[in-house]
Each structure stands twice: as C-alpha cells, then as structure tokens.
Amino acid sequence: MHLSKLPLEILDSILSDLDRHTDLIALALAAKELFRIVVPRHSEYRxxxxxxxxxxxxxxxxxxxxxxxxxxxxxxxxxxxxxxxxxxxxxxxxxxxxxxxxxxxxxxxxxxxxxxxxxxxxxxxxxxxxxxxxxxxxxxxxxxxxxxxxxxxxxxxxxxxxxxxxxxxxxxxxxxxxxxxxxxxxxxxxxxxxxxxxxxxxxxxxxxxxxxxxxxxxxxxxxxxxxxxxxxxxxxxxxxxxxxxxxxxxxxxxxxxxxxxxxxxxxxxxxxxxxxxxxxxxxxxxxxxxxxxxxNFLDSFQDAEKVPESIECLQYTSFRFNTGVVPPSRCNFGKLKKLYLLTVKAEEELYAIAASCPALTWLHIHECVKxxxxxxxxxxxxxxxxxxxxxxxxxxxxxxxxxxxxxxxxxxxxxxxxxxxxxxxxxxxxxxxxxxxxxxxxxxxxxxxxxxxxxxxxxxxxxxxxxxxxx
Known part of the structure; x- marks a missing residue:
C-alpha cells in the first residue's frame, strides 16, 4: 500500500515523528496527496x-x-x-x-x-x-x-x-x-x-x-x-x-x-x-x-604538569604570535584548525601565525593595519x-x-x-x-x-x- 493511502490518523502519527523540516519537504514532494498533508500542517509546526x-x-x-x-x-x-x-x-x-x-x-x-x-x-x-x-x-x-x-x-x-x-x-x-x-x-x-x-x-x-x-x-x-x-x-x-x-x-x-x-x-x-x-x-x-x-590562561601552560593534547579552535584576543607563543612542547598549535585574533599590527606577526598554525582551515583577524x-x-x-x-x-x-x-x-x-x-x-x-x-x-x-x-x-x-x- 502506498504511504498516502493510509488512514489520515496513522499518516499524521507517522509524520509527527519526523523532526527535520528537510525530511518533511522531501516526503511532501514525493506525491501530491502527501504534499497536501505535510504542507503546512507539519512543515510549519516544527x-x-x-x-x-x-x-x-x-x-x-x-x-x-x-x-x-x-x-x-x-x-x-x-x-x-x-x-x-x-x-x-x-x-x-x-x-x-x-x-x-x-x-x-x-x-x-x-x-x-x-x-x-x-x-x-x-x-x-x-x-x-x-x-x-x-x-x-x-x-x-x-x-x-x-x-x-x-x-x-x-x-x-x-x-x-x-x-x-x-x-x-x-x-x-x-x-x-x-x-x-x-x-x-x-x-x-x-x-x-x-x-x-x-x-x-x-x-x-x-x-x-x-x-x-x-x-x-x-x-x-x-x-x-x-x-x-x-x-x-x-x-x-x-x-x-x-x-x-x-x-x-x-x-x-x-x-x-x-x-x-x-x-x-x-x-x-x-x-x-x-x-x-x-x-x-x-x-x-x-x-x-x-x-x-x-x-594569562595560555601563559599558565608553561608551568602546568599537563597540557591539552590538541587544541583545534582558539579565540585569543590579546595573543601575539611573535612574542607570546607557548613552546610547542607545551601546546601543539600544529593541529589548530580555527583561529580568531582581535588584531594584528605587523607583518612579523603574520609570519609567526603561519609558522605556528600551518593546518588552519578558518581564520578571522578582526582588525589590522594596512x-x-x-x-x-x-x-x-x-x-x-x-x-x-x-x-x-x-x-x-x-x-x-x-x-x-x-x-x-x-x-x-x-x-x-x-x-x-x-x-x-x-x-x-x-x-x-x-x-x-x-x-x-x-x-x-x-x-x-x-x-x-x-x-x-x-x-x-x-x-x-x-x-x-x-x-
């Protein structure tokens, strides 16, 4: 039996179990009879x-x-x-x-x-x-x-x-x-x-x-x-x-x-x-x-008994890569994927970022000089x-x-x-x-x-x- 031929009460109960809007629309596009039930009775009520x-x-x-x-x-x-x-x-x-x-x-x-x-x-x-x-x-x-x-x-x-x-x-x-x-x-x-x-x-x-x-x-x-x-x-x-x-x-x-x-x-x-x-x-x-x-928190890594094994995302507004990088032995930025910095003021800082974080997929520098x-x-x-x-x-x-x-x-x-x-x-x-x-x-x-x-x-x-x- 086609799904749309089921009694309305049963079909309504089945549709009620679908959470995602995309799933509802996909089902609605399968048949006109289903479309009339899904839209807007379910599609607008999630x-x-x-x-x-x-x-x-x-x-x-x-x-x-x-x-x-x-x-x-x-x-x-x-x-x-x-x-x-x-x-x-x-x-x-x-x-x-x-x-x-x-x-x-x-x-x-x-x-x-x-x-x-x-x-x-x-x-x-x-x-x-x-x-x-x-x-x-x-x-x-x-x-x-x-x-x-x-x-x-x-x-x-x-x-x-x-x-x-x-x-x-x-x-x-x-x-x-x-x-x-x-x-x-x-x-x-x-x-x-x-x-x-x-x-x-x-x-x-x-x-x-x-x-x-x-x-x-x-x-x-x-x-x-x-x-x-x-x-x-x-x-x-x-x-x-x-x-x-x-x-x-x-x-x-x-x-x-x-x-x-x-x-x-x-x-x-x-x-x-x-x-x-x-x-x-x-x-x-x-x-x-x-x-x-x-x-200050990142500086404390240098004296800690243990450190995070691999940080993937870092938002650090006061960070300066050319003066304040924690030694690689204490924090591995080589696996860092996402980085947010408030400001960059010198080319040397750009070079330090590139050297410290080669695996970046996402980078946001909020402010910078020209x-x-x-x-x-x-x-x-x-x-x-x-x-x-x-x-x-x-x-x-x-x-x-x-x-x-x-x-x-x-x-x-x-x-x-x-x-x-x-x-x-x-x-x-x-x-x-x-x-x-x-x-x-x-x-x-x-x-x-x-x-x-x-x-x-x-x-x-x-x-x-x-x-x-x-x-």
Missing amino acids: VLQIRHRFPGLWAHLAKRADLSRNIREIHICQKNDQAIIEHYPKAFVSSAMPEGMLDLWNEEKERVRNFLVVMGYMEQLKTFQWDFRYDAGSLYMSSEQELQLLGSLSKIASIERLVLAGDLQCLSPSAKNHTFQSAWNMHNLQDLTLMGNVWSSPAALPSLKYVLKQSSQLKRLQIPIEAIGICDFVIPTLRQLSLFLQSGTTSNLIKQWNVFLENHPLLEDLWCNPSSTMVLPRNGLTKLKRLSIER FELDVWLDFLSSFPDLEVFRGPGIWISVEDDNNIMHIAIMKLVQRCMKLRELDHRSVHGKRGRHRNIVINKTQMDDGLHVGYEVQRPRTRDRIYFMDDAFT
Missing part, C-alpha cells in the same frame, strides 16, 4: 522562532493542540535582536486581532494565558529559549505564571536544551526556594544557559544548586562568571563550559572557577571572559579542543587547507575598491585552492553582519570554472554555544 508579540499566533496555537504538540523548538527572542530570522506558522493564522483585545494590557494578559496553554500541549519539544532581558518585547509573566511555565517544561520528557535569559521573579529575594524547586524537574537536560543577575544572588543559590544537582546528563553549561557558591560542584557529564561577565566581578571570584575546572578534567570546550586570574589546572584539561580565553595585497596573498597561501578567511584585511589593502578586489579574489583563488568564503565589505541590513563572498568552482570539459557571489550572512545563535566554533 520550529517557532519569533521576536515580535504576535498575539494572534498564540491564540491560534492555543486552539490547535493537534498542531502545537508537534513543535520541536521554541525560541522567544528580544524584539530588538535584528540578527534573528523569524520562523512561525502563517497559513492558518489570522492577522485579525483576537476578540477582547481592547488595549495592550488585556492583549498581553491574553497572550500570556494562551502561551501557557500552548506549553501544556507540548509533547515532543526539545529546545526552549526565552529571552526576556531588558523588557524588549518578550512575555511579561508573574511569579506564579513563571512557576507554571517551569512546571509545564518539567513534564516534557524530550526537553534537552533550555535557555532562560533574564531575571525570574520567582527567584527574587522574597520568593521561597522550595516553591521553585517543586516546579523544576528537568532531569534530561543536556544544554543549559542561565543569564541574568538573579543567578548571582545569594538568595537564589539554593535553587541554582538544586538545578545543577538535577542535571545529571548535562553536557553544556553557560552561566554568569559572577555565580557564587557552585565552584566546587561536580557535573560528571559536562563537556562544554561558558562563563561570561554580566556586571562586574573580582579576581578572587574568578579564581574560584579554577576549582571548578579542576573538578571537570574532561572538558572539551572552555569559553571564559574575563579569565585573567584563571590558570590551567593540574590535570591539564587534556581533552580540551576549543578555547576562548585571555593571555598591508600590501601581495603580503596577504603570500600569507594566506601558506595555509594549504584554508577554507574561510574573515576580517577587513584584504579590503583595507585594496582601499575598498571593488574592481581591485575582484582581481584580488581571482589571484587568491589561484593560490588558495580550498578557499570558499571571504567577508564582503558591506553589511547586511539591520542584522549588522558582513555579507559573505562565496566562491563557486565548477569542473567542466574545458577545465575548472571559478566564480563568486555575494550572499547575506548565515543565521547564528546569539546565546547558545556555537556547534561549529566561530562559524
């Missing part, structure tokens, strides 16, 4: 990513449990985050204002009510992101409603990734920790991001400890460096740690994280800003592959596997002249056989990121044809760890 209020959308989702229950990801972002590309159902959603919306206050109360109803429908949700910092268009919920939301999330066995960015009212100094702890019951989390000054408050410490104690499967943690009282905590499954500065801290507080690092010898990713008083622990974090820190074009061509061609080069260096050398840049790209492609992407000098609209020069190569009967096109920058996650470091 990922919800919005930065506007959309009261009509939440009203629609609250009435359609059969559609809402198939959503896998919910990202509620700040209204002013222009880098976010919104994705939400459109086919069945009315643009008319829902009944009873006579003013903004009633509209917001109804929107929050509908949102909480929708969260009660979730059966297969894997990712939930709620960014409510700076009151920038996000949901406005009372302490009781926040607890209701956490309770709904706790009932979803599939939830793996959670981002809470802002100050929860239910964790205010006057709130009761046991109430929060009774609502929070998410044992299957693998990726947790907590942002907001509330997580640095002594009053919230019991709740924070409870959250981490429950997270027995946690692999990724992103948390303020100001968080206190948890530095001697041990999360056996943790592999990625990101510490970020929110308001201000002291060197003694940062040093406490040295204990945390000592307790997590299997870390593979470490992102820390600032890290001026942190040092490599005695166990050496030998599995470390991706690292974003300041110079070098001649031939200097850049010689430097970049010294990396046989280079695929991506970011930064304004080549544009500065050609003084932003498009015609000369065209010649430079053609020369560069001839010398860097694997190069596929450069930064353009123009910025893409409100998203505020440089467009990409994407190089195309086509093998034809008369030989290799090379061209390029300017594309808008790809979407990036502004909060999560980036799966492909630096992207």
Whole structure:
C-alpha cells in the first residue's frame, strides 16, 4: 500500500515523528496527496522562532493542540535582536486581532494565558529559549505564571536544551526556594544557559544548586562568571563550559572557577571572559579542543604538569604570535584548525601565525593595519587547507575598491585552492553582519570554472554555544 493511502490518523502519527523540516519537504514532494498533508500542517509546526508579540499566533496555537504538540523548538527572542530570522506558522493564522483585545494590557494578559496553554500541549519539544532581558518585547509573566511555565517544561520528557535569559521573579529575594524547586524537574537536560543577575544572588543559590544537582546528563553549561557558591560542584557529564561577565566581578571570584575546572578534567570546550586570574589546572584539561580565553590562561601552560593534547579552535584576543607563543612542547598549535585574533599590527606577526598554525582551515583577524595585497596573498597561501578567511584585511589593502578586489579574489583563488568564503565589505541590513563572498568552482570539459557571489550572512545563535566554533 502506498504511504498516502493510509488512514489520515496513522499518516499524521507517522509524520509527527519526523523532526527535520528537510525530511518533511522531501516526503511532501514525493506525491501530491502527501504534499497536501505535510504542507503546512507539519512543515510549519516544527520550529517557532519569533521576536515580535504576535498575539494572534498564540491564540491560534492555543486552539490547535493537534498542531502545537508537534513543535520541536521554541525560541522567544528580544524584539530588538535584528540578527534573528523569524520562523512561525502563517497559513492558518489570522492577522485579525483576537476578540477582547481592547488595549495592550488585556492583549498581553491574553497572550500570556494562551502561551501557557500552548506549553501544556507540548509533547515532543526539545529546545526552549526565552529571552526576556531588558523588557524588549518578550512575555511579561508573574511569579506564579513563571512557576507554571517551569512546571509545564518539567513534564516534557524530550526537553534537552533550555535557555532562560533574564531575571525570574520567582527567584527574587522574597520568593521561597522550595516553591521553585517543586516546579523544576528537568532531569534530561543536556544544554543549559542561565543569564541574568538573579543567578548571582545569594538568595537564589539554593535553587541554582538544586538545578545543577538535577542535571545529571548535562553536557553544556553557560552561566554568569559572577555565580557564587557552585565552584566546587561536580557535573560528571559536562563537556562544554561558558562563563561570561554580566556586571562586574573580582579576581578572587574568578579564581574560584579554577576549582571548578579542576573538578571537570574532561572538558572539551572552555569559553571564559574575563579569565585573567584563571590558570590551567593540574590535570591539564587534556581533552580540551576549543578555547576562548585571555593571555594569562595560555601563559599558565608553561608551568602546568599537563597540557591539552590538541587544541583545534582558539579565540585569543590579546595573543601575539611573535612574542607570546607557548613552546610547542607545551601546546601543539600544529593541529589548530580555527583561529580568531582581535588584531594584528605587523607583518612579523603574520609570519609567526603561519609558522605556528600551518593546518588552519578558518581564520578571522578582526582588525589590522594596512598591508600590501601581495603580503596577504603570500600569507594566506601558506595555509594549504584554508577554507574561510574573515576580517577587513584584504579590503583595507585594496582601499575598498571593488574592481581591485575582484582581481584580488581571482589571484587568491589561484593560490588558495580550498578557499570558499571571504567577508564582503558591506553589511547586511539591520542584522549588522558582513555579507559573505562565496566562491563557486565548477569542473567542466574545458577545465575548472571559478566564480563568486555575494550572499547575506548565515543565521547564528546569539546565546547558545556555537556547534561549529566561530562559524
């Protein structure tokens, strides 16, 4: 029997098990009968990513449990985050204002009510992101409603990734920790991001400890460096740690994280800003592959008993390759694949980078002085596997002249056989990121044809760890 001949209930159940949008579209293209069922009933109900209020959308989702229950990801972002590309159902959603919306206050109360109803429908949700910092268009919920939301999330066995960015009212100094702890019951989390000054408050410490104690499967943690009282905590499954500065801290507080690092010898990713008083622990974090820190941390490699066996990605804003390279016997940059540097000020530094990191496939130099074009061509061609080069260096050398840049790209492609992407000098609209020069190569009967096109920058996650470091 052809798949499209199955009863609608069975077919709908089968389609509900498909997570990826590409898989759904591929199936929809197989037959007209399937297309009518997949689009938009399933294709529009997997990922919800919005930065506007959309009261009509939440009203629609609250009435359609059969559609809402198939959503896998919910990202509620700040209204002013222009880098976010919104994705939400459109086919069945009315643009008319829902009944009873006579003013903004009633509209917001109804929107929050509908949102909480929708969260009660979730059966297969894997990712939930709620960014409510700076009151920038996000949901406005009372302490009781926040607890209701956490309770709904706790009932979803599939939830793996959670981002809470802002100050929860239910964790205010006057709130009761046991109430929060009774609502929070998410044992299957693998990726947790907590942002907001509330997580640095002594009053919230019991709740924070409870959250981490429950997270027995946690692999990724992103948390303020100001968080206190948890530095001697041990999360056996943790592999990625990101510490970020929110308001201000002291060197003694940062040093406490040295204990945390000592307790997590299997870390593979470490992102820390600032890290001026942190040092490599005695166990050496030998599995470390991706690292974003300041110079003091890397200097500590020289005196450590053990060091990482092979770092693949390094973001090191204060690094100087001609004066501060750790001896190869202490850190092997020969296998470094991705490198981000804030600035380069001399040709000698370029030569030192090439000598220290011959295997680079991705390089970003954020700022630099003007070098001649031939200097850049010689430097970049010294990396046989280079695929991506970011930064304004080549544009500065050609003084932003498009015609000369065209010649430079053609020369560069001839010398860097694997190069596929450069930064353009123009910025893409409100998203505020440089467009990409994407190089195309086509093998034809008369030989290799090379061209390029300017594309808008790809979407990036502004909060999560980036799966492909630096992207």
